[in-house]
Amino acid sequence: MxxxxxxxxxxxxxxxxxxxxxxxxxxxxxxxxxxxxxxxxxxxxxxxxxxxxxxxxxxxxxxxxxxxxxxxxxxxxxxxxxxxxxxxxxxxxxxxxxxxxxxxxxxxxxxxxxxxxxxxxxxxxxxxxxxxxxxxxxxxxxxxxxxxxxxxxxxxxxxxxxxxxxxxxxxxxxxxxxxxxxxxxxxxxxxxxxxxxxxxxxxxxxxxxLGGLGDPEEGGGRRSLFPGEEEDAPKKEGWASTAAIGFSLNKGNADSMGAKLDWNTAYRSADCEFFFDLSHHYAENNGSTSQDRTSSRVQFNRYLSERFYVGPSIRYLRDGAADIDYRVAPTVVAGYSLIKNDATRLALEFGPSYTFEKVGRRTRDYASLVAAERFSHTFNSRVSLEQAVVYTSELSDFDNFDITATAALDTRLSGRMYLRVGAEYAYENRPAALREHHDLGLFSSVAVKF
CATH class of the missing domain: 2.40.160.40 (monomeric porin ompg)
Known part of the structure; x- marks a missing residue:
C-alpha cells in the first residue's frame, strides 16, 4: 500500500x-x-x-x-x-x-x-x-x-x-x-x-x-539495473555547478503557472571558497503576475586558519510582487565553520555592509549589517541538503531589517540528474506600501549537477 x-x-x-x-x-x-x-x-x-x-x-x-x-x-x-x-x-x-x-x-x-x-x-x-x-x-x-x-x-x-x-x-x-x-x-x-x-x-x-523496498542482496549487490553502473562520489574540492528548473501548472477551469530557475556554482580548496548563486521565480494566477523575483549572490572566502575565514560578498535582489526594484548589498564577511568535514558544513558569518535600494519608488542607500548561517549535509551519494538564513539590518535603525531563509533537498534520479524540493521565505520588517511583510514559497525542480 x-x-x-x-x-x-x-x-x-x-x-x-x-x-x-x-x-x-x-x-x-x-x-x-x-x-x-x-x-x-x-x-x-x-x-x-x-x-x-x-x-x-x-x-x-x-x-x-x-x-x-x-x-x-x-x-x-x-x-x-x-x-x-x-x-x-x-x-x-x-x-x-x-x-x-x-x-x-x-x-x-x-x-x-x-x-x-x-x-x-x-x-x-x-x-x-x-x-x-x-x-x-x-x-x-x-x-x-x-x-x-x-x-x-x-x-x-x-x-x-x-x-x-x-x-x-x-x-x-x-x-x-x-x-x-x-x-x-x-x-x-x-x-x-x-x-x-x-x-x-x-x-x-x-x-x-508500507511494503518498503528490499535491501540489496548480501555480498555487495547493487540496486541499479544498469550493468556496471556505479554512483559517483560527491565532489569535495574543485569546481561544481548545478542548473535546476521547476515548473507548475493548473490550466482549464482555473489558470495558474509557475516557473523557477536556479544556477549554483561553487569552488572549494583547502584554503579558499567561491560561490555564485542565481535564482529567478515567476508565477501567474489567472493571467496576472503574482511572483517575479530574482536574487543573486557572489562570495569569496579566504581561510586564515582551518575554520576561520574572511572575504568579500555582494547580494542582489529584485522582487516585483514586493515592489522592490533593486537591492544591492556589498559586504565584507568574517566567518567561522562550526562543523567542517566531508559530509557536513555549518558556518556562521558576520560583517559590515552598504545597501543601495529602490523600494516602493523610494531610492535610498545606507550602512548595514549582515549576519548569516549556512548549513549543508550529504546523507549519502544520492541525497543532500542545503539550508541558509541571512539577516540584514540598517545600522542606524535596527527596525529596518529583512530576513531570507532557503532550504533544498536534492535526490539523485540517475547519473547527474537530481530531483530538488525546497522552500524559500522572505521577511521585510518595513515593506513597501500595501505590501505584505512576508513571502513563503514551496517548489520542486529537476536539477543537473556537473
Whole structure:
C-alpha cells in the first residue's frame, strides 16, 4: 500500500495553495491483480477555489496466461469546479501485456461498461466503452517513470467522451519514503454549461510505501539495473555547478503557472571558497503576475586558519510582487565553520555592509549589517541538503531589517540528474506600501549537477 501527498504553497504578496492526496493498495499473485485507490486534488488562487476534485476506483484482473487477462473496473468521482456532482462507471475489460520485463511493462485493455452521472444539475446514464494503456519504466531500482492514458466514449456518440492522462517520476529517499512529481490532464468533451473542456495539473510531493523496498542482496549487490553502473562520489574540492528548473501548472477551469530557475556554482580548496548563486521565480494566477523575483549572490572566502575565514560578498535582489526594484548589498564577511568535514558544513558569518535600494519608488542607500548561517549535509551519494538564513539590518535603525531563509533537498534520479524540493521565505520588517511583510514559497525542480 502506498500513500502520497503533494503541496505547492505561496503566501504573502502572492497567495496560492495546492495539495493532493493519493492512496493505492494493491495485491498481486500468480493469477490475480487487485487495485484499490483514491485521489484528491485541491487548489486556491488568491483565496478563490480553482481545483476541488476526488475519485475512488477499484480494479480486479484475472490472468489467463503470461500475456492475457480479464477484469473489471469501477470508479466514483466528483469535480466541483467542473460542475460534476458525481460520475459512477463500471467496465468489463480484456487486457494484453505488450511488454513484461524487469525494467519495463506496457499493458493495454478495453471493454464495455455503463456510467451514471449528474453534471450541471442534469442526471443521465448511458453505455460506455473504456480503452486504456499503462506503461512503467524503471531506470534503477530506486527511480521509475510511469504513464497512463484512458479514453471512455459514450457508445451512441463517441464524440462525447472523457480522456485521462498521467505522467510521473518517482525516486526513493529511503526503503519506504519517495519523492514523486507528476502531471495530470483531463478532457471532458461535454462539460457543464460555462465550464472548460480541459484541466491540467502539475504536482510534486512525497510518497510512503508500507511494503518498503528490499535491501540489496548480501555480498555487495547493487540496486541499479544498469550493468556496471556505479554512483559517483560527491565532489569535495574543485569546481561544481548545478542548473535546476521547476515548473507548475493548473490550466482549464482555473489558470495558474509557475516557473523557477536556479544556477549554483561553487569552488572549494583547502584554503579558499567561491560561490555564485542565481535564482529567478515567476508565477501567474489567472493571467496576472503574482511572483517575479530574482536574487543573486557572489562570495569569496579566504581561510586564515582551518575554520576561520574572511572575504568579500555582494547580494542582489529584485522582487516585483514586493515592489522592490533593486537591492544591492556589498559586504565584507568574517566567518567561522562550526562543523567542517566531508559530509557536513555549518558556518556562521558576520560583517559590515552598504545597501543601495529602490523600494516602493523610494531610492535610498545606507550602512548595514549582515549576519548569516549556512548549513549543508550529504546523507549519502544520492541525497543532500542545503539550508541558509541571512539577516540584514540598517545600522542606524535596527527596525529596518529583512530576513531570507532557503532550504533544498536534492535526490539523485540517475547519473547527474537530481530531483530538488525546497522552500524559500522572505521577511521585510518595513515593506513597501500595501505590501505584505512576508513571502513563503514551496517548489520542486529537476536539477543537473556537473
Amino acid at each position: 502506498t500513500g502520497a501527498a503533494g503541496l505547492s504553497y505561496s503566501d504573502g504578496n502572492s497567495e496560492s495553495v495546492a495539495y493532493s492526496v493519493q492512496v493505492l493498495a494493491s495485491h498481486l499473485d500468480d493469477k490475480n491483480e487487485t487495485y484499490l485507490g483514491a485521489d484528491y486534488f485541491y487548489a486556491e488562487d488568491g483565496g478563490a477555489t480553482s481545483t476541488d476534485r476526488y475519485k475512488f476506483f477499484a480494479q480486479q484482473n484475472r490472468r489467463l496466461n503470461e500475456r492475457w487477462h480479464v477484469g473489471g473496473f469501477g470508479s466514483w468521482s466528483r469535480d466541483d469546479i467542473a460542475g460534476l456532482d458525481r460520475r459512477i462507471e463500471g467496465n468489463i475489460l480484456l487486457g494484453y501485456r505488450i511488454l513484461d520485463s524487469e525494467r519495463a511493462t506496457l499493458v493495454i485493455e478495453g471493454g464495455p461498461g455503463y456510467a451514471w452521472e449528474k453534471q450541471g444539475g442534469i442526471s443521465r446514464d448511458f453505455a460506455t466503452f473504456r480503452l486504456a494503456e499503462r506503461f512503467e519504466y524503471r531506470f534503477t531500482e530506486t527511480t521509475k517513470l510511469w504513464q497512463s492514458l484512458s479514453w471512455t466514449p459514450k457508445v451512441k456518440d463517441p464524440s462525447d467522451n472523457l480522456i485521462h492522462f498521467e505522467l510521473g517520476l518517482e525516486t526513493r529517499l529511503t526503503d519506504r519514503w519517495a519523492l514523486r512529481t507528476f502531471v495530470q490532464h483531463r478532457t471532458d468533451t461535454s462539460p457543464a454549461p460555462g465550464r472548460g473542456r480541459t484541466d491540467t495539473s502539475f504536482i510534486a510531493g512525497v510518497a510512503y510505501d
